[in-house]
Amino acid sequence: MTAPEVRATPEGRATPGVRPPREVRDLAEAALTWVSAHRDGFTLGDDALAEHGNVNTTWKPLGELAQVCVCVRRHTDPADPLHVTASDLLSFAWHQTGRGALFVELQRLEPFATYPLEVYAAFASAGLRHEGYERATATVARTRGWHVTEQEPNRRMSVLNSERRSGIPEHRDMSRALDRTWLAGLPEPWTFELAAGYTLTHVIFHLTDWGLTPRAVPPPVAAYLRHWLPPWLDTCLEDEQWDLSCELLAVASSLPGPPERALLQDAWARLSTAQDDSGFVPETGGRGSRTHAPAFVDCYHSTLMTAFAAVLTVNRLREAAEDDGQADAVSGGQGVPG
Template sequence: MSVRDVEAAALDWVWTHRDRFALGDDALAADGQVNRTWKPLGELTQVCASVSRCTPPGDPLHTRVSELLDFAWQQTHRGELFPLMQSLEPFATYPLEVYAAFASAGLRHPGYEASAAVLTRTRGWRLTEQYPTRRLGVLEAERRSGIDPHGDVPQALDRTWLGGLPEPWTFERAAGYALTHVVFHLTDWGRAPGGVPARLAGYLLHWLPPWLDTCLDARMWDLSCELLAVAASLPRPPEGAVLEDPWQRVAAAQAGSGAIPEEGAAQDAAGADPGPDPYDFTDCYHSTLMAAFAAALTTAATAPPPKMRHAAQHAGQGAPG
């Protein structure tokens, strides 16, 4: 099974279950659970925006993610919900973070951007206490939304786990998710590999393979897919042979439906798929999105430049007889 096959199957599952990403009546409720409403929609949007950018327009997968982006934008009433969210929770950062994913795909609401720009200039916004990785993400969300970042990216980076170049043996689950998101923020979710400073790129190139192997052995598929996305986002990705086995292991964990569980054994690993939905949505939607994201970045990172592809088409044809 190829990396492309993993991506296509994952996106098929997402398309089939797109209604599960829809915003319900509780999306604007005071007691609503953001992690069950806006978070999945934002993650869907970001992954589709990234896949769209690194997939040729004529590719069926490009069409699929474009349709998913349109579906997600409609859920926000074409951006009209963002000003309302801001009025309900002025200093919550998640509305801007979700909006930034849409903005990266060219889906914008000028009115919201104008009001958010005023809010982000306040002392209350600048002084909101956040984990370092989240702070970096907010700065990048501001930039992607056309707003001047309220802080310094290098300074925020230095306060993150990855930015401090920690002892490699201190890697664990929380550190893993933190480092992947640092790279995502620095590279605009895989769009700009040059955004990773050389000192971090060298560190990751050396230690990413053993960390990835550890996560795969623990059957942590969600984090493994995020690490694969990081590998494809580096200025110089690891050699193809280094990632060949990890991708085969991820493919083996993918159910026939295209879903990949966040962790644990695949339910159909020993035989036939037990049904169209072997996992609960909340137990597999993020890891399935991450598989599609990582696969798209990997395919783009390993593809030869256009001129080389053109030459390859004519290689071996020989002179006319």
């Protein structure tokens, strides 16, 4: 599926007739509250270790839950209700893995699969570790077979970042992996479409360790994104691609330098119209025409990404305000200034 044509100018525009924007922090709280109430959807069943089990419906959602919770914890104070909820959900997710024991079994069943390490790395970055799994995986990671596994460039970056977070020596330089990506080529902006959009967002996530180190983005890539991310985001919001819009907002808050407040203000005002009163955000569409809640699989990821992007936005705006000596401009970090 291809997004509509990108406009030539990088400025976003307001959407007439939408309800007043809610505070960005409120969107994060509502999203995480929904996730907490629907945590059973992330439960690992017997198929998690099945020979022909579907990783995309078992380990992938659990790993995404863990990663978002790690990010929320990083950017919030321990006494913050967001931090408390994220910590509770992270403990739930770690319990689902048998406190890491299931990763050992996965490594035995699929020694050269990278997805177990990619999921495990989120837990490891929060200090939740299993020494037996790390020893076993470190052995496999030293093999030529692991080093030459054929992967998409952005997936290679994911593995490299996962190795680093898990204390395993990186088998390749991250900058070399970046050079092979669509984004690093600074492609013609009109070649942006959904697949490219999701690829570029994850390139930035792996490069910055999910928004933790914005300075890791090379200046040419950062400049390119600052110019073209606004019209891409505008296009996705107009097309009601809420999931990708949230990922692009997370990218906007993962770039070096001060965030573009006008861009964030407009985008969050428009995205707020997609969030249901219960807190979920559908992956696509549904604004003004929803008659029933979508299935868990059709909204869990976009809801997680709403919490992730919102927390990053609030944190970067707070940092920028503090740098400017205007801490009060963000209302305690809870909103987007005009």
